[in-house]
Amino acid sequence: MTTMLSAENITVTFSGNYAVHDVSLHVDPGSVLCLLGDNGAGKSTLIKVLSGVYQPSSGNLRLDGDVVTFPSPRAAREAGISTVHQYGGTAPLMSVDRNFFIGSELTRRVGPIRFLHRSRMRSEALQAISELGLTRVTNARQLVGTMSGGERQALAIARAVYFGARVLILDEPTSALGVKEAALVLRLIDQVRASGVAVIFITHNAQHAMAIGDRFQVLIGGRTAADFARGEKTRNEVLDLMAGGEEFAALAGDLGGSFGGDA
Numbered sequence: 001m002t003t004m005l006s007a008e009n010i011t012v013t014f015s016g017n018y019a020v021h022d023v024s025l026h027v028d029p030g031s032v033l034c035l036l037g038d039n040g041a042g043k044s045t046l047i048k049v050l051s052g053v054y055q056p057s058s059g060n061l062r063l064d065g066d067v068v069t070f071p072s073p074r075a076a077r078e079a080g081i082s083t084v085h086q087y088g089g090t091a092p093l094m095s096v097d098r099n100f101f102i103g104s105e106l107t108r109r110v111g112p113i114r115f116l117h118r119s120r121m122r123s124e125a126l127q128a129i130s131e132l133g134l135t136r137v138t139n140a141r142q143l144v145g146t147m148s149g150g151e152r153q154a155l156a157i158a159r160a161v162y163f164g165a166r167v168l169i170l171d172e173p174t175s176a177l178g179v180k181e182a183a184l185v186l187r188l189i190d191q192v193r194a195s196g197v198a199v200i201f202i203t204h205n206a207q208h209a210m211a212i213g214d215r216f217q218v219l220i221g222g223r224t225a226a227d228f229a230r231g232e233k234t235r236n237e238v239l240d241l242m243a244g245g246e247e248f249a250a251l252a253g254d255l256g257g258s259f260g261g262d263a
């Protein structure tokens with residue numbers, strides 16, 4: 001299987017300090033790569049490189065094997081790299097269909113004037129979210145603020161897939177959710193993977209990662225501390241690794257952070 005997106009030896013510095021130090025990763029179509037790590041490990045910085053928000057200080061990105069640069073988030077989106085943040089980026093006081101099509105509204109022309117095509121927006125939004133198993137929402141006029149956290153994440157994920165995401169980056173999609181809601185989002189990720197999308201799932205939660213991941217990469221102090229496939233480590237080993245990372249980060253902090261990633 002060909003790798004869809006890869007990052008090779010990415011380094012990002014801020015004022016001379018390494019946020020990400022020589023990190024490589026790859027994600028294949030129809031698979032989930034879990035990016036694990038404590039606060040400050042470099043996860044957000046790395047995904048900002050993948051999504052065109054930051055330019056790396058050094059290193060390459062490849063899409064379908066070709067070296068690419070994303071000078072802006074828009075360029076990354078147009079290449080099919082879509083990022084969904086923790087709260088889904090949805091607007092609570094807007095309806096489901098308006099949220100779904102925000103910035104890409106469907107219109108129809110009547111004479112010289114363009115109008116929003118609300119009926120089509122409603123039916124297409126409902127169809128897209130119900131195809132991903134979100135069947136509790138049956139009225140696209142419903143305000144997003146009345147939906148649960150998991151449903152809002154689901155809406156944002158369905159929107160990304162509808163607009164052609166080939167690589168879906170999910171930034172802590174389950175961390176603010178209860179058990180049932182997290183399960184809803186994990187099921188949805190499974191479905192998105194089955195449709196051939198490459199998923200990068202950023203999380204602090206080893207249980208959620210183990211439930212869904214095909215590959216796992218643990219960042220500590222801006223470096224890759226471990227990189228393994230499903231089944232290569234037990235849940236306890238992953239938990240130990242992450243806990244070790246936290247202890248190490250604290251120790252590195254106490255000692256001035258000078259050996260941040262060499263664990």
Ligand SMILES: Nc1ncnc2c1ncn2[C@@H]1O[C@H](COP(=O)(O)OP(=O)(O)OP(=O)(O)O)[C@@H](O)[C@H]1O
Nearest residue numbers: 014018019020037038039040041042043044045046
């Ligand atoms: N814009 C910035 N300017 C300066 N330093 C930054 C900037 N963004 C991140 N950093 C630093 O880079 C390091 C990595 O941060 P990053 O936010 O990528 O970690 P993270 O793993 O995403 O953590 P969290 O889970 O808390 O978001 C940290 O030491 C952070 O303070």
